[in-house]
Amino acid sequence: MLIAGNWKMFRGPDPAELAGLSAVVCPPFTRLRDCVDVGLTTYAQNVHWEPEGAYTGEISAPMLLELGVVGTLVGHSERRQYFGETDETVAKRVRAALDAGLRVIACIGETQEQREADETEDVLRRQLSVLAPHPDLLLAYEPVWAIGTGLTATPAIAEDAHRIVKSVLDRPVLYGGSAKPENVEELFGEPDVDGALVGGASLVVDTFAAICALAAAAAR
Ligand code: PEP
Numbered sequence: 001m002l003i004a005g006n007w008k009m010f011r012g013p014d015p016a017e018l019a020g021l022s023a024v025v026c027p028p029f030t031r032l033r034d035c036v037d038v039g040l041t042t043y044a045q046n047v048h049w050e051p052e053g054a055y056t057g058e059i060s061a062p063m064l065l066e067l068g069v070v071g072t073l074v075g076h077s078e079r080r081q082y083f084g085e086t087d088e089t090v091a092k093r094v095r096a097a098l099d100a101g102l103r104v105i106a107c108i109g110e111t112q113e114q115r116e117a118d119e120t121e122d123v124l125r126r127q128l129s130v131l132a133p134h135p136d137l138l139l140a141y142e143p144v145w146a147i148g149t150g151l152t153a154t155p156a157i158a159e160d161a162h163r164i165v166k167s168v169l170d171r172p173v174l175y176g177g178s179a180k181p182e183n184v185e186e187l188f189g190e191p192d193v194d195g196a197l198v199g200g201a202s203l204v205v206d207t208f209a210a211i212c213a214l215a216a217a218a219a220r
Contacts, residue, residue, distance in 0.1 A: 001188060001215040001216070001218055001219040002023075002024065002174060002195035002215075003195055003196055003198060003208075003211055003212050003215050004023065004024035004025070004026060004043065004105060004140075004196070004197045004198065005023060005025045005026060005199075005202025005203075006073065006076070006176075006197060006198065006199045006202060007025070007027045007028060007031070007045075007202060007203060008045070008078070008199060009028055010028070010203055011031065012028070012202075013203060013208075014205075015027075015031065015034045015035045015037075015038045015040055016038050017205045018038070018040055018205060018209075019040065021212050022212060022216065023040075023041070023208070023212050024040075024042075024043050024071065024105075025041070025202070026042075026043045026045050026073050027042070027045075028045065029044065029045075029059060032044065032064070032069055033067055036068035041070060041071075042068065042069050042070065042071075043069065043070065043072050043073060043103070044059065044064050044069055044072040044073070045072070045073050045076065046058075046059070046073065046074065046076075046093070047059060047060065047061050047064060047072045047074065047096070047097045047102065048060050048061075048093065048096070049089075049092040049095070049096035050096070051096075051100070061096055061099075061100030061101070061102050065100065065101060065102065069102070070102065070103060071097075071102050071103030071104060071136075072093075072102050072103075072104055072105075073105050073106075073107060073140075074090055074093045074094050074097065074104055074105070074106050075090035075094070075106050075107045075108065075127075076107045076142075077109055077142055077144045077147055081144070087126065087127055087130045088130065090130065091130035094106050094131060094137065098134050098137060102136070103136040103137075103138070104136060104137050104138070105138045105139070105140050105174065106131060106137060106138070106139055106140070107139075107176070107197070108123075108124055108127040108128060108139060108141060108142070109123075109124075109127075109140075109141055109142040109143045109144050109147075109176075109177075110124065110144065111144040111145060112145035115145065120161065120164075121164050124141075124161065124164055124165055124168070125164075128168045128169050129168075131169055133169055133170060133171060134171075137171055138171060138172050138173070138174060138194075139165055139171050139172070139173045140173070140174040140175070140176045141158065141162055141165055141173050141174070141175055141176065142175075142177050142197060143157075143161070146176075146177025146178050147176065147177050147178070147199065148178070148200060149177075149178060150178050151177070151178055152177055152178045152179065152180075152183045152187075153175065153177055155186045155187050155189065155190050158175045158187055158193055159190040159191070159192055159193065162190070162192035162193055166192060172194035172195070173194055174193075174195040174197045175187050175193050175195075175196050175197070176197035176198070176199070178199075178200070178201075179196040179197070179198045179199075179211065180207065181201070181207060181211055181214060184196055184214050184215070188215060188218035189218065195215060196215070198211055
């Protein structure tokens with residue numbers, strides 16, 4: 001069971017208060033160093049595919065590694081929705097990050113419209129088609145309709161999607177979408193749910209710690 005906290009564009013909690021937690025944190029760029037310094041397993045929220053160059057606003061894998069960052073998210077739905085991220089750019093970022101020695105959590109998931117049109121499986125297959133298995137690649141199934149909305153996939157919906165994902169790419173799959181202490185226990189009971197990518201609930205130390213504790217209990 002792996003728990004990762006995505007702080008999005010929030011300053012987030014004091015990293016020192018998270019020290020000792022068995023989890024990944026994905027803070028904004030300005031807090032990466034603070035998280036590394038207190039010994040947290042620290043991932044970025046994005047990475048560029050080139051090691052350096054004229055790419056204003058981007059950051060490269062060697063730059064992250066130099067800071068002590070050990071992994072990165074790629075393809076979060078907010079990147080796809082608001083910043084023009086495509087399956088092709090996701091593939092380039094994932095490949096470059098893995099080649100450089102970063103671990104990667106690649107995010108996939110369908111929108112509400114796509115689910116209602118019964119396109120979930122096609123969407124997941126398309127998003128996965130650009131990725132190749134790699135020991136340092138994890139996937140996060142994050143239905144867009146459940147991110148930051150308070151709506152959570154039922155355990156059955158999550159399990160169904162995770163099974164599809166693993167049939168295409170056999171890597172561990174985290175669930176993401178309004179995960180909180182009240183709903184993760186049931187989700188962790190599903191055989192193909194291998195952890196959670198937690199957004200809003202990772203910004204509060206006690207809530208995030210509670211999710212980590214439930215993951216540790218579920219893993220036993
Ligand atoms: C996320 O940012 O990946 C996420 C799942 O957010 P939230 O938990 O707030 O829905």
